[in-house]
Amino acid sequence: MSESVESRGRGFPFGNWLIAVLFAACYVFSYADRQVLSILVEPIKASLQLSDTQIGLMQGVSFSLFYVAASLPLAWLADRVSRTKVISGCVAVWSIFSMSCGFAANFAQLLGLRIGLAMTEAGLTPAALALLAARFDPRRLATATAMFMLAPFIGGGLAIAGGGLLLGAVERSHAAGHPLFGSLEPWRMVFLLVGAPGLVIALLVLLIRERKDTTVKAAKLEGESLGDLVAYLLREWRIFVLYGLAMGLTMTVLSGYITWLPEAIRRAENLTAAEVGVAFGPIYLVAGSAGTLLAGVFVMTRSGGDPVRTILTTMLVVNLLLWPLATFGLIVPGLSTKLAMMGGTIFLISCITSLSSLPYQHLTPHAMRSQALALLAMVSALLGTGLGPVLAGVMSDQFTFASQPLSFALSLIAGVAIPLVQLLLFIVLRRHMKTRLDRDVAAAAPSNAPPSENPALT
Numbered sequence: 001m002s003e004s005v006e007s008r009g010r011g012f013p014f015g016n017w018l019i020a021v022l023f024a025a026c027y028v029f030s031y032a033d034r035q036v037l038s039i040l041v042e043p044i045k046a047s048l049q050l051s052d053t054q055i056g057l058m059q060g061v062s063f064s065l066f067y068v069a070a071s072l073p074l075a076w077l078a079d080r081v082s083r084t085k086v087i088s089g090c091v092a093v094w095s096i097f098s099m100s101c102g103f104a105a106n107f108a109q110l111l112g113l114r115i116g117l118a119m120t121e122a123g124l125t126p127a128a129l130a131l132l133a134a135r136f137d138p139r140r141l142a143t144a145t146a147m148f149m150l151a152p153f154i155g156g157g158l159a160i161a162g163g164g165l166l167l168g169a170v171e172r173s174h175a176a177g178h179p180l181f182g183s184l185e186p187w188r189m190v191f192l193l194v195g196a197p198g199l200v201i202a203l204l205v206l207l208i209r210e211r212k213d214t215t216v217k218a219a220k221l222e223g224e225s226l227g228d229l230v231a232y233l234l235r236e237w238r239i240f241v242l243y244g245l246a247m248g249l250t251m252t253v254l255s256g257y258i259t260w261l262p263e264a265i266r267r268a269e270n271l272t273a274a275e276v277g278v279a280f281g282p283i284y285l286v287a288g289s290a291g292t293l294l295a296g297v298f299v300m301t302r303s304g305g306d307p308v309r310t311i312l313t314t315m316l317v318v319n320l321l322l323w324p325l326a327t328f329g330l331i332v333p334g335l336s337t338k339l340a341m342m343g344g345t346i347f348l349i350s351c352i353t354s355l356s357s358l359p360y361q362h363l364t365p366h367a368m369r370s371q372a373l374a375l376l377a378m379v380s381a382l383l384g385t386g387l388g389p390v391l392a393g394v395m396s397d398q399f400t401f402a403s404q405p406l407s408f409a410l411s412l413i414a415g416v417a418i419p420l421v422q423l424l425l426f427i428v429l430r431r432h433m434k435t436r437l438d439r440d441v442a443a444a445a446p447s448n449a450p451p452s453e454n455p456a457l458t
């Protein structure tokens with residue numbers, strides 16, 4: 001793992017692949033620490049006397065706001081100091097924050113710890129993607145990046161399934177009179193057990209020998225100013241602004257479902273948290289991973305001379321299939337039917353999100369591309385990750401007339417948001433066919449341009 005590579009793509013790549021796997025593991029634990037709360041909603045609410053709105057705040061607006069706020073400063077630090085040290089430090093600190101959630105005594109303390117978790121998780125993605133780009137040639141970089149992109153679904157699936165299993169095991173231990181850590185409630189123990197492995201991962205990251213040319217060392221970064229970028233995006237707002245809104249609304253649906261699906265199924269079917277975790281966790285992991293991989297392969301083989309048209313057309317078809325599953329999947333009777341329709345929902349949404357950054361990569365000039373992708377990620381974090389969980393929580397608290405308020409809230413959000421996404425994507429596709437900005441970008445691209453980055457949305 002500490003193997004020094006003379007130049008990107010040369011030499012025996014085994015050490016580089018170990019590093020790619022290690023960074024993917026960091027991302028897996030990032031999402032596991034982030035999403036384990038979704039399987040612990042019931043015991044946390046009972047213990048700390050919380051509402052659905054407060055749970056939504058911890059998973060939504062408060063998380064995304066501080067994640068976005070910390071992203072640029074940590075990326076700046078990683079470029080100028082040491083990316084491996086920044087990654088290692090972030091993993092260690094967010095693991096400590098995750099474990100500390102097990103000792104929270106009230107909503108304010110738990111919210112503060114979740115904010116700390118969000119801020120330190122923000123340092124991983126930009127530094128890890130930059131290091132992968134420095135170690136892999138363009139052909140291998142696509143595979144290494146795809147491995148990294150799978151992590152949210154693997155981590156989320158492990159959080160739901162593994163968290164459910166851990167919760168059940170700890171509850172049985174308490175019931176048998178053999179508590180592992182004295183009087184700690186079972187949900188508190190789950191936070192401790194899920195967060196602890198990150199400390200080992202952080203130590204492993206420090207074993208990576210970072211090449212001297214992988215940090216900027218305070219050199220001035222090349223590229224256009226933020227003002228130039230904003231002017232360019234606004235000039236073609238019917239593509240860039242509307243597409244950003246479409247992806248933000250898609251993330252609103254996805255983040256709301258990620259946060260609340262286990263709890264909605266538990267309430268509707270009168271199950272325990274452990275039973276829901278075991279039933280839905282593997283579905284989430286497999287469906288999300290399959291959608292991510294298959295959408296990328298499909299677009300790669302079908303792109304032809306107009307990849308943006310292929311991407312947008314694929315999204316339109318997938319979004320059309322998504323609407324009935326996401327809108328009605330939670331309100332149909334029967335656990336098996338619910339799980340099947342929710343698996344289809346996760347599969348289709350992951351198809352869209354795995355392609356989400358590609359239009360910006362093709363349509364923005366090379367010198368502006370990283371900044372443009374950062375703005376897209378910020379919109380997705382603020383509108384999507386920020387709004388989805390808290391909106392569903394507020395609606396659940398207000399829809400007391402419904403037999404299953406939480407399921408009804410999630411269904412209503414999907415039923416309204418997905419048609420809006422369809423309309424926005426259709427407008428973007430028509431504008432793209434008229435302007436074909438990708439041709440101008442390709443003609444103006446420098447011959448030595450590095451491979452495009454493909455950061456996952458927050």
